[in-house]
Amino acid sequence: MMIFVAGATGAVGRLLVPLLLDAGHEVVGASRTETGADRIRAAGARAVRVDALDADGLRAAVAAAAPDAIVHQLTDLSTADGAANNRLRHEGTRNLVDAAKAAGVERIVAQSIAWAYAPGPGPAGESVPLDPTDELPRARIVGGARALEDQVSELPEAVVLRYGILYGPGTWYAPGGAVAAALAGAPEARFLGSLTADDSVSSFVHVADAAEAALQALTWPPGAYNIVDDAPAPSRAWLPALAKALGTPAPPPAEGALPWARGASNTRARALGWRPTHPTWRAGFAAQGD
Template identity: 60%
Template sequence: MRVFLAGATGAIGRLLLPLLLTAGHQVVACSRSEEGTRALREQGAEAVRLDVFDRTAVERAMAAAAPDAVIHQLTALSGFAPGPVQALAENARIRREGTRNLVDAAHQAKVRRIVAQSISWAYQGGDTPATETTPLDPGTEQPRATTVGGVRALEEAAAELPEHVVLRYGTLYGPGTWFAKGALMAERLHRGELAASEAVSSFLHVEDAARAALAALDWPSGTVNVVDDEPAPARLWVPALAAAVGAPTPPAVAGRAAWERGADGALARTAHGWRPTRASWRQGFAALA
């Protein structure tokens, strides 16, 4: 299969590219920088320097690539630490405008299939892990409303293509993510800014995210939670992360927001036969040490 990989140098994309090539796919990989495109060529991909907000450039690149499928792994979260609200807004812009440009360019190039990255914590509130039938949160407040709105726009745009798989990833951890030694969450733990509360999260190792994106090229259309097997409250996972990154453990506190409920990954396992290689954040976090 010929694949147009947007976000090829990101945390997931850089792991996904070698998987695609090893599986025998031809890959047209995109990066915003010349340095990035050189690195992509060295790995064996066709490389395109591309600004996803440049609609004309996206259309030209898609037409020239003539792919069988688009894999959308674009984010802007590397800039989160110096300006959280600005970075979240930029990520939402990528989800709205970047996805719109990719989908419209795919339509023009007669591409039928897209695999798009989404998230599993945009659901409305509840007391149990959310399934794919749970609605996205309709009434959340800012700044979360910006994120949920971006997710909704991305998923609706992706669904316009005849074959579309939306992967609602769990909170990513591992190399290149916020949850790694020396990364954002480790810094927040050292500063005493991360609460060990009742807020429930579902996690996913970044390598498992890449594996799921590769597998999804063959999945039927639909939305799928891609998470590990153990949704957990922060009072459990925060101490484990603190131990892994050498930070002090914060005291446990009560309370959670209604939307902090985690996600149910049963559909990926039963309908698609996909399982994470790290079944729980417990062993995954321990390996970060």
């Protein structure tokens, strides 16, 4: 298959491109910078320099690639600019879907998030609705995920991958990343806010497992899938383990929990054969420095 990867130099995209090539696919990777385009070429794929917010440019790039499928891994998280990332989810996705329609592409695999579910007991399955909250800033985050999912679902073969919190190379949770800086008290990491070791539950996924899911999803039935590890856990459990792996102080335990922080279940993706090579965050965190 010919695959057009939007966001080919992000934390997931940079691992996905080699996987696609090794699986025998042809790949055109998109980046908005020449440095990113060079990285794509170095991986062995074709590269196109285009900004996802440039509707005409993106339409031309997709038309020229004539792909059988598109993989949407667009994010804007390097500077922790939530507004920029949300704009990309809204406008970038709109442009990508319109480009796919114009080129006659029916299949898209798109990155969404697994922490947008409505509050409730236990890890959320895909049938749980997204959170209807109007409380900011969560409403903006969930609204961006909802807009992305609604727009890609206009294509007849849309697969939405609801990733857990990404960790591993190139993420905020990697050694030397933003979370390590925040735990160490670095002022430049204040954008993360307070990291609280309470009973709020999260689900994680290693970037390598996220990339493998995107590869496999090229043949999955349309729909949404949680791509998370096997061990949803409260931050009072995972935050000290992460701090130890990163060599930073751990915050003290705290009471309470965010009502929507419930984690997610990976049962549906597992039923299709996806298996995380890092089945728990505990072993995955410890292995980051290896």
